[in-house]
Amino acid sequence: MSQSLYRFFSLNDNSLNSLESLYLYFSKLKDFNDPFEGTQSRMLMEPKISDLTDGDFIKLQRFLLKGQQDDIEEKLIKLFMHGRKEHINEVKQSYLNDLYGIFIDNYETVNEDYFCCFAQDKYCSALKNKLMWSHYSDGMRGFCIEFDKSKLIDSLSQKNNQLIGMIPITYSDFYKVNIVDSALEILSNHENGTRLISKASNAITVKPKEWEYENEFRLQLNKNFGYFDLECIKSITFGFKADTSKVQQIIKSLSSSNIKFQLAKLADDSFDIDLTSYTI
Numbered sequence: 001m002s003q004s005l006y007r008f009f010s011l012n013d014n015s016l017n018s019l020e021s022l023y024l025y026f027s028k029l030k031d032f033n034d035p036f037e038g039t040q041s042r043m044l045m046e047p048k049i050s051d052l053t054d055g056d057f058i059k060l061q062r063f064l065l066k067g068q069q070d071d072i073e074e075k076l077i078k079l080f081m082h083g084r085k086e087h088i089n090e091v092k093q094s095y096l097n098d099l100y101g102i103f104i105d106n107y108e109t110v111n112e113d114y115f116c117c118f119a120q121d122k123y124c125s126a127l128k129n130k131l132m133w134s135h136y137s138d139g140m141r142g143f144c145i146e147f148d149k150s151k152l153i154d155s156l157s158q159k160n161n162q163l164i165g166m167i168p169i170t171y172s173d174f175y176k177v178n179i180v181d182s183a184l185e186i187l188s189n190h191e192n193g194t195r196l197i198s199k200a201s202n203a204i205t206v207k208p209k210e211w212e213y214e215n216e217f218r219l220q221l222n223k224n225f226g227y228f229d230l231e232c233i234k235s236i237t238f239g240f241k242a243d244t245s246k247v248q249q250i251i252k253s254l255s256s257s258n259i260k261f262q263l264a265k266l267a268d269d270s271f272d273i274d275l276t277s278y279t280i
Contacts (some may be wrong), residue, residue: 165220
């Protein structure tokens with residue numbers, strides 16, 4: 001696992017204030033640049049009775065209503081021993097509709113939270129990622145902060161008095177999710193003592209393959225500003241087109257810290273980015 005998270009910035013008043021005040025801005029998914037963000041409900045298949053066998057229905061009912069064990073066993077016996085097929089199908093369809101609604105409600109809850117996006121190292125350092133510099137740092141006129149991953153998560157949690165959601169992004173072709181399979185997957189994970197995740201819950205972590213170059217990792221808060229400690233910053237790298245006076249302003253203001261300052265510039269003999277120490 002990468003021990004660093006990288007956040008690319010344009011060099012402007014907002015980013016300078018963020019660095020000076022030691023906070024990160026978190027946004028709702030609907031405000032992201034990918035129009036597919038926050039639309040994960042599109043991945044859910046409309047539930048059909050044929051998706052739910054009698055055995056799976058009984059298994060899920062016992063799991064969801066385990067606090068009412070005697071009552072549910074009596075209801076299940078009565079339903080399957082004495083109920084007409086039409087009535088059984090009505091009960092199952094009602095259950096599927098409720099289950100579908102639960103998944104939709106969970107998605108809507110996630111869409112009300114706030115997220116901050118970071119790049120990670122993959123085949124090379126994220127600091128040499130040409131597309132990240134181009135798309136998120138104003139064509140190398142901005143800068144990139146390298147954070148110590150564990151320190152940042154701990155600091156955000158302590159300073160903002162909440163647990164921090166951690167979401168590694170995966171990249172995939174579009175797929176549809178069967179809610180019965182997902183519910184059974186959650187049940188199986190519960191019985192095995194593992195995290196209650198499924199293809200449906202993972203839908204919030206999936207982006208189209210075109211975004212794979214970002215190798216993205218997200219942090220999740222319930223507010224749009226997350227404060228952190230200066231010790232979380234490992235390095236700050238400036239693009240070679242960055243305003244020199246503003247770069248020097250940043251370096252001087254942080255000169256007493258242990259932060260490493262670097263310059264990202266074009267390699268002399270390739271389409272690569274080279275990193276060197278930044279000296280005033």
